[in-house]
Amino acid sequence: MADYRKLWSKLGVDLEKHDQLCAVLPKLYEGTYLTQEDRPAGMNYFNSVLAEIHGSRIEELDEHKKNGGKVVGTFCVFVPDEVILAVKAIGVGLCAGSQFWVEDGEKVLPRNICPLIKAFMGAKVGGTCPYFQSCDMIIGETTCDGKKKAWEVLKNYVPVHVMELPQMKRDKDYDQWIDEIKDFIGKMEELTGNKVTVDSLRKSIKITNLKRRALKRLYDLRKHKPSPISGLDVLLVSQIAFFDDPERFTEKLNELCDELDERVKNEIKDEGKKRIMITGTPMALPNWKLHSIIESLNAQIVVEETCTGTRYFENEVDENGDTLEDLIGNIADRYMKINCACFTPNTGRIDDIIKYAGEYNVDGVIDANLSFCHTYAVEHRAVEKALKEQNIPVMQIETDYSTEDSGQIKTRVEAFLEMI
Amino acid sequence: MDTVRYYILFPNHTEGIKMEELLKKNGLGYTIVPTPREISSCCGISIMYNVKDEGRIKALIDGHGVKTLGLHCVNKKIVNPYL
Numbered sequence: 001m002a003d004y005r006k007l008w009s010k011l012g013v014d015l016e017k018h019d020q021l022c023a024v025l026p027k028l029y030e031g032t033y034l035t036q037e038d039r040p041a042g043m044n045y046f047n048s049v050l051a052e053i054h055g056s057r058i059e060e061l062d063e064h065k066k067n068g069g070k071v072v073g074t075f076c077v078f079v080p081d082e083v084i085l086a087v088k089a090i091g092v093g094l095c096a097g098s099q100f101w102v103e104d105g106e107k108v109l110p111r112n113i114c115p116l117i118k119a120f121m122g123a124k125v126g127g128t129c130p131y132f133q134s135c136d137m138i139i140g141e142t143t144c145d146g147k148k149k150a151w152e153v154l155k156n157y158v159p160v161h162v163m164e165l166p167q168m169k170r171d172k173d174y175d176q177w178i179d180e181i182k183d184f185i186g187k188m189e190e191l192t193g194n195k196v197t198v199d200s201l202r203k204s205i206k207i208t209n210l211k212r213r214a215l216k217r218l219y220d221l222r223k224h225k226p227s228p229i230s231g232l233d234v235l236l237v238s239q240i241a242f243f244d245d246p247e248r249f250t251e252k253l254n255e256l257c258d259e260l261d262e263r264v265k266n267e268i269k270d271e272g273k274k275r276i277m278i279t280g281t282p283m284a285l286p287n288w289k290l291h292s293i294i295e296s297l298n299a300q301i302v303v304e305e306t307c308t309g310t311r312y313f314e315n316e317v318d319e320n321g322d323t324l325e326d327l328i329g330n331i332a333d334r335y336m337k338i339n340c341a342c343f344t345p346n347t348g349r350i351d352d353i354i355k356y357a358g359e360y361n362v363d364g365v366i367d368a369n370l371s372f373c374h375t376y377a378v379e380h381r382a383v384e385k386a387l388k389e390q391n392i393p394v395m396q397i398e399t400d401y402s403t404e405d406s407g408q409i410k411t412r413v414e415a416f417l418e419m420i
Numbered sequence: 421m422d423t424v425r426y427y428i429l430f431p432n433h434t435e436g437i438k439m440e441e442l443l444k445k446n447g448l449g450y451t452i453v454p455t456p457r458e459i460s461s462c463c464g465i466s467i468m469y470n471v472k473d474e475g476r477i478k479a480l481i482d483g484h485g486v487k488t489l490g491l492h493c494v495n496k497k498i499v500n501p502y503l
Contacts, residue, residue, distance in 0.1 A: 003462050022463050026454035031500035034453060034468075044440070044452045051454035051465040056433045292502045406502045 004055045004130075007062060011133035018128045021100050022054070025286065032292045036230055040263070042256030043233055049240050053285070054130050057243060061134045064090055070192045073135035073158075074242075075120060076143055077307045077338060078165050080331050082317065083185055085204035085246070087192040093242025094138075095129035096120040097284030099401035104128070108153050114372045115400040116284055117146045124157050131243070132158070137191055139184070141165045143342040144375055161187045167342055178332045185328070201327045205317045211246045214253040215313035221260045222302045223360050226270050228263040229256075231278075231301025232291045238308045239285040273300040274417050275361060279353050279383065280368040281376050282307035287401060290368055293410050299417055303360040305353050306368075311338050314352075341375035349379065350386045357392050364393040364420040366413070371400045393420040422495050428467045428477070429459060429489035436465045439488070442480045448473045459492050 005015060029050060033039075049057065061071050070089040075096065084091035095101060096119045104126035105118030123129035132138075140151040140162040151160050163180045166173035185196050194200075218237065221228055237256070241249060276299050278290065283306065291301055304310065315337045318330040339349035357365065367383055369376045380396050387394040395416045399405055430436040436452070443450045448469070455466040469477055474491065481488055 004464070019461070022461070023457050026457050027499075028501060029454050030456070030498055032502065034451065035498060035500060039451075044450070047452040047454075048436075048440075048465050051452060052433055052463075055464045289502050292500060296500070296503050403501050410503065 004058065007058060008054075008130055008133075011058075011062075011130055012127055013130055013133055014127040017126055018054075018130075021098070021128055024100065026051075028286060028288075032288045033232060033236070036232065036295075039233060040229060040256060040259050042252070042259045043236075045252040045256070046233070046236050046240055049244055050236065050286075053243065058130045058134060060245070061090060061092070061131075065134070065136075070136045071134045072188070072191075073132060073138045075138075075147070076141045077312050078141050078143065078335055078340070079139045079163060080181060080184070080335060081208050081246070082201060082204040082331055083181065083188055083196065085207060086185075086196045086200040087188045087194040089188060089192050090245075092131050092135070093239075093284070094120055094131055094135075095123040095285070097239075097287035097401065099403075101126065101128065102401065109150065112372055113146045113150075114144075114281075114370045116282065116370055116373075117150050119284070119401065121150055121154065124154060137161060137187075139163065142167075143340060144373070146372070165342065166336075167344060169336060169343060174332060174336055177336055178328060181328050181332055196324065198322070198324055198327065201324065202319060202321075205319050205327065205331070207246050207250075209316040209319065211241065211250045211253075212313040212316055214250045214257065215241065217257045218253060218260075219303060219310065219313075221257060221264065224264045224268075225275070225361060226268055226273060227275075227300055227302050228260040228268055230295055231276075231304070232288060232295055234301075235283060235288060235291050235304070235308065238304070238312065239283070241312065242308075243285070271298075273298050274363040274420060275300060275302045277301075277303045277305060277353070277356060277360060277362040277365045278309070278368050279305040279349075279365055281370040281373050283368075284308070289399065289401065289403075289406070290366070290397065290409070293406060294366065294413055297410070297414055297417055299413070302362060303356050305349070305356055307340070310352070310356065311340070314338075341373075341379050346379065347382075350383060353383060354386060354390060354392075357387070357390065362392070364395070364416060366416075367394060367396045369396065369398045371398055423498050424471075424493060424495050425456075426469050426471050426474070427453070427456060427459060427492045427494065428469060428481075429455060429492060430464075430466065431487050431489055433464060435487045436467060438484070439467055439481070439486050442484055442486065443467070443469075443477070446476065446480065448476060456494055456496075458494050458496060460489070
């Protein structure tokens with residue numbers, strides 16, 4: 001329970017305001033996570049990362065910076081971690097999942113923009129995110145209009161590099177994405193003074209693939225009926241994946257999976273909970289709202305087709321190739337397989353949802369959208385139609401980070417579960 | 421309904437992890453948690469333990485020279501803000 005205030009102060013964190021967040025987080029975690037029964041012992045590692053999320057990990061970043069290393073912040077699964085690792089920088093996801101930051105975000109952004117964007121902007125404007133304060137550069141992308149324009153505001157506070165993500169998947173779009181990755185490599189080399197080589201890039205591809213494989217292993221375990229782990233716990237693991245050291249994360253996640261393997265062998269009592277898939281927008285730390293509400297009822301979330309779910313780890317980057325050109329092409333191929341609603345058309349996402357519904361043997365799908373996320377909201381009708389054709393029940397929930405609509409959501413989910 | 425919970429607090433992360441290793445090695449159940457605000461305004465880890473193990477835990481702390489900020493008991497109402 002170290003006192004990190006000196007470090008936060010050095011980083012320019014608004015201590016008084018940040019303390020309000022520190023006061024809320026333990027209670028929120030206790031109310032949502034520590035009321036669960038029979039959690040795997042392996043979750044203790046993830047509990048500790050969460051408890052130290054603004055503490056020991058920030059100290060690690062500080063140590064890295066003292067040794068001349070750089071820290072890079074990202075908001076999207078399209079920014080290739082492999083490049084960041086290859087120049088010996090540390091990539092971190094950024095604070096974007098709490099209502100706490102929304103008010104400050106609304107000081108510089110319109111109110112009718114998604115809470116994730118308002119929250120990350122508020123975290124920076126208010127100086128209440130030690131990760132943001134540790135970043136030498138933020139890597140943005142063009143996945144939606146809100147973010148695209150937010151970078152223009154954010155660059156008044158911190159250096160920003162924006163990757164232009166194609167919005168279609170034609171051959172020329174792949175070529176454009178390859179060029180964007182090359183520009184990103186140039187930018188990272190300039191920032192860190194380290195060159196990307198075939199060896200360094202291949203090594204970082206391997207590290208990132210092992211992380212993806214561990215997450216896939218965790219998700220595969222959830223295919224057992226009943227799942228040996230709650231959706232809430234898996235959500236925390238996925239959220240921490242964006243912050244933690246990738247090799248340590250992989251090791252600890254594999255330890256958790258070893259324990260879950262044993263659970264599955266010993267057969268867990270089936271309480272007949274409904275198996276639910278979440279599809280839709282990402283759930284940034286500490287957004288545990290829907291998982292907490294849904295799993296308080298007779299339901300278990302067994303898969304998330306989201307950016308804090310399958311989109312983050314599905315498909316590996318091919319490790320074969322003799323030149324940088326080969327490896328960059330492999331990276332581009334893997335990332336262009338992500339089925340994000342920023343693409344038109346995006347029928348691949350619907351194929352994924354139908355495929356996962358079968359693989360995870362789900363009883364129903366909840367299409368969860370953050371308020372004002374137009375791309376995912378527009379796709380809802382197509383998702384609903386495809387699921388209905390397969391006789392898979394589906395409901396949509398559009399919400400933000402506030403707790404005001406929690407009761408209403410609970411009632412709606414309750415009715416949905418009774419219906420399926 | 422109020423719940424009684426028991427915590428070990430530490431001066432730093434390293435001592436907390438040292439304690440965790442000892443608990444694990446000795447087969448004692450525990451949960452790592454964010455330090456409850458009721459006990460301290462500092463962030464970071466604490467360990468929540470079963471009161472039935474308190475004697476053995478005290479012996480481990482003394483026997484291995486783990487630096488702690490004491491064992492604490494909190495009686496509180498646990499609320500899930502979403503429910």
